Amino acid sequence: MTMTSSHAQTAPSSRLRKARLYDKAIANGGIVSIALFFIAVCVFFSLFTNVFLTAPNLLNVVRQSAPLLIVAAAMTFVITTGGIDLSVGSVLALAATLSAACLQAGIAWPLVVILMMLLGAATGLIQGYFIAYERIPAFIVTLAGLSVIRGLALLITGGYSIPVDPQSPFTAIGQAWFFGIPAPAMIAIVALIAAYIAFNETPFGRYVTGIGANAEAVRRAGVNTRRVTLFVYVISGVAASVAGVILAARLGSGSSNAGQGFELDVIAAVVLGGTSLFGGRGSVVGTVLGALTVAVIANGLILSHMSPFFTPIVTGVIILVAIWLNFRLFKGAARGR
Numbered sequence: 001m002t003m004t005s006s007h008a009q010t011a012p013s014s015r016l017r018k019a020r021l022y023d024k025a026i027a028n029g030g031i032v033s034i035a036l037f038f039i040a041v042c043v044f045f046s047l048f049t050n051v052f053l054t055a056p057n058l059l060n061v062v063r064q065s066a067p068l069l070i071v072a073a074a075m076t077f078v079i080t081t082g083g084i085d086l087s088v089g090s091v092l093a094l095a096a097t098l099s100a101a102c103l104q105a106g107i108a109w110p111l112v113v114i115l116m117m118l119l120g121a122a123t124g125l126i127q128g129y130f131i132a133y134e135r136i137p138a139f140i141v142t143l144a145g146l147s148v149i150r151g152l153a154l155l156i157t158g159g160y161s162i163p164v165d166p167q168s169p170f171t172a173i174g175q176a177w178f179f180g181i182p183a184p185a186m187i188a189i190v191a192l193i194a195a196y197i198a199f200n201e202t203p204f205g206r207y208v209t210g211i212g213a214n215a216e217a218v219r220r221a222g223v224n225t226r227r228v229t230l231f232v233y234v235i236s237g238v239a240a241s242v243a244g245v246i247l248a249a250r251l252g253s254g255s256s257n258a259g260q261g262f263e264l265d266v267i268a269a270v271v272l273g274g275t276s277l278f279g280g281r282g283s284v285v286g287t288v289l290g291a292l293t294v295a296v297i298a299n300g301l302i303l304s305h306m307s308p309f310f311t312p313i314v315t316g317v318i319i320l321v322a323i324w325l326n327f328r329l330f331k332g333a334a335r336g337r
Contacts (some may be wrong), residue, residue: 034272034289041293045300052303059182063250065295066184067092067243071262072269072291073195073284074239077232079270080199082212082279083131083138085233087145088240089262091123093255094153095244099170100162100254109170116241123149124237128230146263153256161255164248174250184246191239196284208232212279261312268318269294294318 045052071088078085095116102112123145130141164171176183199205207228210218219225248254271277272293273286297318298311 031274031283031286031289034274034286034293037272038289038293038296041296041300045296045303049300049303052300057299057303059180059185061292061295061299062185062188063182064299065291066182066188067246068262068265068269068295069188069288069291070191070246071236071239071243072266072273072287073192074236075266075270076195076273076275076282076284076287077199077208078138078236079267079275079277080208080212080279080282081229081232082215083229083232084142084267085127085236086139086142086263087123087127087149088236088243088266089259090146090149090153091120091237091240092244092247092259092262093257094123094149094156095119095241096248096258097153097157097162097254097256099245099248100164101156103164103168103170104162109168112170113173113245116245117238120237120239120241120244121234122237123241124234125230127237128233131233132226132229150256157254157256159256161253163253166252171249171252174246174248175252184250187242187246191242192284192288199282199284204228204231209280209282212276212281214280261315264312264315265294266291268315272318 042052051057071092075085075088098119099112099116102115103109107115127141127145130136131138172183173187174184178186199208207218207223207225210221210223211225211228215225244254244258247258251258269291270282270287272290273283273288274290275282275287294315297314301311301314302308
């Protein structure tokens with residue numbers, strides 16, 4: 001009788017261990033696959049171009065991909081909850097144009113940076129409210145935000161770029177180098193470390209994953225799921241505004257046309273990195289690899305003297321393949337359990 005009882009107790013625990021190992025294999029498999037794909041892309045372009053593996057080009061890739069890395073890290077939180085933010089490109093453009101406009105108005109550059117971060121938080125707060133508290137689908141809310149925010153940027157500039165004084169210390173945010181590393185890259189590294197810690201080592205990160213997996217169970221456990229969801233979109237808005245500041249500082253101007261299609265690159269990076277579009281599973285490390293892959297492909301196509309109009313085609317194909325693999329992998333995992 002005792003042996004039968006012991007066997008009955010060990011059977012569920014054995015199945016639980018197998019399920020956990022299976023989940024780890026799926027998660028790590030996504031990271032390994034994007035790492036191998038990233039290496040393959042780098043090898044391909046290094047063979048077909050003589051400039052790709054040079055130090056100046058690699059540093060240029062890192063500098064140019066900084067906005068993408070920052071926003072993709074924030075988007076990992078959003079998509080892990082089962083949501084999406086299509087407005088990040090428009091928020092980037094609005095922050096870039098308002099940064100230049102504020103500097104021309106004589107506002108001190110540190111205050112400009114703070115104001116832009118508050119602007120991003122406000123846009124995320126408004127959109128997050130409608131998503132979390134009014135239960136409107138994130139796709140609809142952020143699609144409306146994409147249009148409204150881009151329209152504001154166009155209204156402010158009249159469709160023209162606003163120049164930034166080259167002598168302004170503000171430009172150091174996008175153009176300075178510290179210890180041989182571009183300033184945008186250093187900002188991105190800090191943001192990625194913070195995102196990794198928040199996602200993997202804090203209760204907030206566990207709540208984000210739990211909401212994507214089973215929001216009702218998390219709510220019944222006493223977590224304010226609406227507040228967590230709201231804060232996720234605030235993070236996304238702040239990240240997009242920081243990216244806009246970096247872009248304006250690097251280019252020396254703020255344009256309402258900046259960030260066209262940027263949201264597609266961000267989503268491609270996150271999905272390529274193994275984050276499930278259905279929520280409940282995400283990886284900041286995978287997102288970094290995905291973002292670098294997208295940046296390397298764009299850079300490699302330019303070095304290969306391909307038409308710049310070919311880049312969106314490749315990005316679109318990558319998104320389609322990544323979503324297909326994402327669907328097959330994670331839906332198959334759910335059926336397996």
